[in-house]
Amino acid sequence: MKTNYLTLQETADRLMSADRILLLAHQYPDGDAIGSCVGLALALQSLGKQARVMCNDVIPDKYSYMTDTLRPDEFEPGFICAVDVADPKLLGPAMQGFAERVDLCIDHHGTNVAYAKETLLDADCAAAAMLIFRLLPVMGVKLTAPIAQCLYTAMATDTGCFKYGNTSAETHRMAADCIDCGIPYEEINRSMFDIKSRARLELERRALQDIRFYYHNRCAVMTITNQMVKESGAGENDLEGLPPLPRQIEGVWAGVTLREKADGSFKISLRTGRHANAADICKVLGGGGHAAAAGCTIALPLNEAIEKIVAVIGEVTPRIRD
Amino acid sequence: MKTNYLTLQETADRLMSADRILLLAHQYPDGDAIGSCVGLALALQSLGKQARVMCNDVIPDKYSYMTDTLRPDEFEPGFICAVDVADPKLLGPAMQGFAERVDLCIDHHGTNVAYAKETLLDADCAAAAMLIFRLLPVMGVKLTAPIAQCLYTAMATDTGCFKYGNTSAETHRMAADCIDCGIPYEEINRSMFDIKSRARLELERRALQDIRFYYHNRCAVMTITNQMVKESGAGENDLEGLPPLPRQIEGVWAGVTLREKADGSFKISLRTGRHANAADICKVLGGGGHAAAAGCTIALPLNEAIEKIVAVIGEVTPRIRD
Numbered sequence: 001m002k003t004n005y006l007t008l009q010e011t012a013d014r015l016m017s018a019d020r021i022l023l024l025a026h027q028y029p030d031g032d033a034i035g036s037c038v039g040l041a042l043a044l045q046s047l048g049k050q051a052r053v054m055c056n057d058v059i060p061d062k063y064s065y066m067t068d069t070l071r072p073d074e075f076e077p078g079f080i081c082a083v084d085v086a087d088p089k090l091l092g093p094a095m096q097g098f099a100e101r102v103d104l105c106i107d108h109h110g111t112n113v114a115y116a117k118e119t120l121l122d123a124d125c126a127a128a129a130m131l132i133f134r135l136l137p138v139m140g141v142k143l144t145a146p147i148a149q150c151l152y153t154a155m156a157t158d159t160g161c162f163k164y165g166n167t168s169a170e171t172h173r174m175a176a177d178c179i180d181c182g183i184p185y186e187e188i189n190r191s192m193f194d195i196k197s198r199a200r201l202e203l204e205r206r207a208l209q210d211i212r213f214y215y216h217n218r219c220a221v222m223t224i225t226n227q228m229v230k231e232s233g234a235g236e237n238d239l240e241g242l243p244p245l246p247r248q249i250e251g252v253w254a255g256v257t258l259r260e261k262a263d264g265s266f267k268i269s270l271r272t273g274r275h276a277n278a279a280d281i282c283k284v285l286g287g288g289g290h291a292a293a294a295g296c297t298i299a300l301p302l303n304e305a306i307e308k309i310v311a312v313i314g315e316v317t318p319r320i321r322d
Numbered sequence: 323m324k325t326n327y328l329t330l331q332e333t334a335d336r337l338m339s340a341d342r343i344l345l346l347a348h349q350y351p352d353g354d355a356i357g358s359c360v361g362l363a364l365a366l367q368s369l370g371k372q373a374r375v376m377c378n379d380v381i382p383d384k385y386s387y388m389t390d391t392l393r394p395d396e397f398e399p400g401f402i403c404a405v406d407v408a409d410p411k412l413l414g415p416a417m418q419g420f421a422e423r424v425d426l427c428i429d430h431h432g433t434n435v436a437y438a439k440e441t442l443l444d445a446d447c448a449a450a451a452m453l454i455f456r457l458l459p460v461m462g463v464k465l466t467a468p469i470a471q472c473l474y475t476a477m478a479t480d481t482g483c484f485k486y487g488n489t490s491a492e493t494h495r496m497a498a499d500c501i502d503c504g505i506p507y508e509e510i511n512r513s514m515f516d517i518k519s520r521a522r523l524e525l526e527r528r529a530l531q532d533i534r535f536y537y538h539n540r541c542a543v544m545t546i547t548n549q550m551v552k553e554s555g556a557g558e559n560d561l562e563g564l565p566p567l568p569r570q571i572e573g574v575w576a577g578v579t580l581r582e583k584a585d586g587s588f589k590i591s592l593r594t595g596r597h598a599n600a601a602d603i604c605k606v607l608g609g610g611g612h613a614a615a616a617g618c619t620i621a622l623p624l625n626e627a628i629e630k631i632v633a634v635i636g637e638v639t640p641r642i643r644d
Binding site for chain 1 (some may be wrong): 384418482489490492495497498501512516518519520523527531571
């Protein structure tokens with residue numbers, strides 16, 4: 001399947017001439033998914049269009065400060081636009097009916113499978129929200145506080161609050177413009193990055209206790225089992241933001257987090273630095289993502305799942321064994 | 323003692339007409355102390371002046387990427403400038419000889435005691451480095467990569483990597499200009515914020531295990547004793563960045579960290595949100611700092627020290643008891 005890659009102006013033209021625009025977020029939506037979709041929906045509504053956001057999952061309460069600013073439009077879609085969705089599989093089961101009808105995809109994943117009729121892609125953007133930010137002036141939309149808090153949330157999410165190497169000077173300048181709109185960025189960041197429930201702290205403590213090391217301690221593997229989640233009293237909201245932890249350990253090139261799913265398989269999150277490529281590694285196992293952060297699923301018992309991902313890391317990154 | 327408050331232009335004039343400039347950092351130097359001092363020293367050296375940085379303590383190795391860029395000037399000081407030093411006591415014992423001879427103080431602490439002959443103060447700046455950044459064009463100094471990595475490190479340090487409420491649009495725009503110079507910000511941030519030794523992880527795990535709660539869990543108190551440090555195998559470098567942890571717990575207004583000092587007294591670090599003022603609380607105990615982050619020392623046994631700080635928090639912030 002081929003897509004037609006668009007410029008920023010062409011993308012704006014498509015959106016400007018569309019109406020009843022359905023914006024699709026990926027399943028397990030994070031701050032970039034929601035911020036980009038809601039930010040774009042607000043922009044489209046400000047142009048007098050009908051626009052709504054749909055997602056396979058219920059959007060977590062912590063994001064309601066964004067979704068609550070949206071007018072609740074209901075309509076038969078006239079135009080379908082996926083934002084931050086690299087592969088139609090990621091739309092999730094409930095949204096598969098739209099998978100082959102996506103008119104436009106706005107994305108920042110180098111691994112985008114080009115499934116939409118037309119695509120705006122820039123893999124150098126830290127967040128899909130940066131593409132939405134660039135679109136605003138082209139569509140003649142003013143950056144307002146409700147839009148700004150969406151785009152800020154999205155950029156902060158995908159850059160680890162401007163910490164990671166994907167942050168660019170442009171990201172900072174966009175964040176500055178968002179702050180100039182008077183958004184409550186301190187509360188947003190505290191809610192996104194700092195606040196932890198006591199159950200979450202307990203879960204972290206257990207997970208860190210049992211971390212396993214491979215390849216001269218350059219690979220660290222952390223496991224979150226359903227039993228650990230249950231025993232710590234953690235809820236679904238307490239499980240976000242765990243994948244960066246293993247790579248925070250000194251000397252670790254590849255930080256792996258295995259999260260047991262309901263069916264007993266493991267969702268793998270891989271974080272790497274310049275010594276290893278997470279997307280390349282996860283691709284071998286049928287997954288994908290970015291060079292520094294990628295994921296896949298392994299349907300094997302725990303120890304075999306760990307052996308598998310560790311082995312693939314070693315195959316794709318031979319230097320890690322030296 | 324009265325100081326003469328200067329404008330940016332007057333401050334630049336003083337520095338431009340001075341030579342053999344000794345820059346003083348505060349004791350226990352952090353990223354802002356070192357980044358601001360070294361950044362200004364590099365700027366002054368680029369103007370053909372002699373400049374050096376002195377500090378009560380040995381500057382930690384992790385900051386050598388900044389200090390190594392400085393030409394090692396040796397001279398009898400012709401002009402003494404303290405940067406990011408709110409009180410001459412904070413210069414530390416080895417620097418007290420300079421305490422009454424400070425010609426200029428460049429600072430961003432609202433609690434600055436006006437000890438220098440002249441002072442450039444802006445308490446709205448997240449970091450002293452923002453004042454240095456503003457001074458550069460006034461002094462006709464170009465922002466180069468070596469200066470930019472100092473100022474970026476300093477701003478990132480004092481804003482929790484652009485996360486806290488003291489971050490302004492100006493901070494982000496300055497960070498953008500620094501990134502445009504090609505600085506290795508990913509490595510800087512990883513070293514400043516992410517990397518933890520296994521000993522540090524173990525210390526965190528122990529500290530979090532014994533955290534105490536007061537005032538309907540709105541006050542959380544974490545203690546780091548010398549014994550815990552010893553048992554976890556942590557070194558001095560592993561002790562930075564602990565004070566924010568207690569306030570990261572859901573619902574906490576005031577997060578207290580007590581760090582046992584060699585003499586058995588406790589260094590108190592207090593972090594608060596908009597519901598409490600850390601500087602006001604620490605002032606009662608002879609300390610100081612910012613509204614959201616302040617400190618003091620209590621020379622009492624552990625349990626009494628905790629009772630003391632918790633009581634003062636309640637006195638200064640009556641609503642926390644409700």
